[in-house]
Amino acid sequence: MQVHLPxxxxxxxxxMARRFMQGESFSRAERALLFEAFDLLHRANVATKTxxxxxxxxxxxxxxxxxxDDYLRRLTEARxxxxxxxxxxxxVSRKILPTLSAAGLVSPxxxxxxxxxxxxxxxxxxxxxxYAFEVExxxxxxxxxxxxQAHNVxxxxxxxxxxxxxxxxxRGDIKTTTYxxxxxxxxxxxxxxxxxxxxKSGKRERIWVVLLKKHVWEAIDGETTSVTLSALATALPGxxxxxxxxxxxxxxxxxxxxxxxxxxxxxxxxx
Amino acid sequence: xxxxQRSGLEALSWAELEQAVExxxxxxxxxxxxxPADEFFTLWARFEAERRRVVEVEGEIVGEEVHLSLASxxxxxxxxxxxxxxLPDGTRIVLHLKPAPPAPA
Numbered sequence: 001m002q003v004h005l006p007x008x009x010x011x012x013x014x015x016m017a018r019r020f021m022q023g024e025s026f027s028r029a030e031r032a033l034l035f036e037a038f039d040l041l042h043r044a045n046v047a048t049k050t051x052x053x054x055x056x057x058x059x060x061x062x063x064x065x066x067x068x069d070d071y072l073r074r075l076t077e078a079r080x081x082x083x084x085x086x087x088x089x090x091x092v093s094r095k096i097l098p099t100l101s102a103a104g105l106v107s108p109x110x111x112x113x114x115x116x117x118x119x120x121x122x123x124x125x126x127x128x129x130x131y132a133f134e135v136e137x138x139x140x141x142x143x144x145x146x147x148x149q150a151h152n153v154x155x156x157x158x159x160x161x162x163x164x165x166x167x168x169x170x171r172g173d174i175k176t177t178t179y180x181x182x183x184x185x186x187x188x189x190x191x192x193x194x195x196x197x198x199x200k201s202g203k204r205e206r207i208w209v210v211l212l213k214k215h216v217w218e219a220i221d222g223e224t225t226s227v228t229l230s231a232l233a234t235a236l237p238g239x240x241x242x243x244x245x246x247x248x249x250x251x252x253x254x255x256x257x258x259x260x261x262x263x264x265x266x267x268x269x270x271x
Numbered sequence: 272x273x274x275x276q277r278s279g280l281e282a283l284s285w286a287e288l289e290q291a292v293e294x295x296x297x298x299x300x301x302x303x304x305x306x307p308a309d310e311f312f313t314l315w316a317r318f319e320a321e322r323r324r325v326v327e328v329e330g331e332i333v334g335e336e337v338h339l340s341l342a343s344x345x346x347x348x349x350x351x352x353x354x355x356x357x358l359p360d361g362t363r364i365v366l367h368l369k370p371a372p373p374a375p376a
Binding site: 011013014015017018020021022023028031032086089090093094096097108111112114115117118121122125129176177178180181184185186187188196197198199200206207209242247 | 278279280281282283284285288289291292294295296297298299300301305306307308310311312313314315317318319321322
């Protein structure tokens with residue numbers, strides 16, 4: 001077995017992968033390099049007697065396909081997602097090294113295979129944490145009576161839909177901040193709105209926020225305060241408008257967004 | 272700084288790797304989950320700006336020819352005419368097609 005790392009994967013990326021595995025924290029510049037490292041590793045491959053297989057395909061075949069459905073079923077059946085999510089993702093994480101070793105894809109005789117292990121852990125945590133957040137949000141929308149259609153997270157084909165939910169005809173995604181950034185690093189924001197959560201500056205408190213494109217905000221109307229990106233973090237929560245080149249985003253508190261969506265829905269029904 | 276701190280995962284022994292995995296899982300995975308608001312929005316702005324430096328060109332195979340055009344994400348960032356892409360700094364990128372090698376019998 002031999003591992004081939006992709007062209008462009010530099011020693012700096014290698015250091016990020018090791019530091020990720022060793023639980024270190026990252027500066028802003030390093031975090032961008034970390035995202036880049038794990039994007040590049042999609043194209044790494046393992047050559048065995050039976051042929052070559054990309055890391056992305058191995059992760060899909062040996063980790064996500066066998067473990068994801070059960071993880072999500074148990075998550076959705078739990079009374080409190082927050083209470084069980086950590087132990088459920090750890091149960092799968094503990095199977096990753098034995099699974100890859102048994103398949104002959106991670107071995108002490110090929111140290112570059114350690115990158116496959118790091119890759120699978122990275123994307124498993126992105127998947128597991130992302131869906132734990134999504135299930136929490138979807139439950140909350142249900143409880144709050146916000147009309148929406150969401151993809152079925154228990155159906156692996158539905159999970160591949162390009163967007164997670166539709167609210168009042170607008171398409172949206174629910175993402176943790178790191179995964180949101182991982183995607184926007186290489187793609188424009190394709191959807192109308194995004195639900196995510198951030199830490200409020202200087203505090204351990206996490207807040208849920210919604211990022212809306214301007215046309216969605218115009219449909220639910222309201223006043224905003226224009227802020228610069230650097231001032232945005234301290235201005236939260238509020239209803240804020242940020243402009244980056246030709247992209248305008250409205251950032252508002254999740255509870256405020258729900259209240260506005262409910263108002264528009266009631267007005268539509270009454271019309 | 273030691274050599275190990277400058278090195279990648281291959282610098283770890285198998286035992287060190289197994290220990291790292293166990294600590295990683297015990298800590299509930301990476302220290303890269305949700306970000307502080309200021310860091311999140313700063314990185315988002317940086318990625319938006321960086322992405323704008325990419326010019327995307329689409330090619331459509333029509334008969335034995337490739338028809339090039341600018342992707343909608345890159346309108347106004349370059350000019351495309353025939354097999355030539357002209358960048359604002361004057362750089363010209365010209366696509367030359369080679370005939371495919373004969374298929375093996």
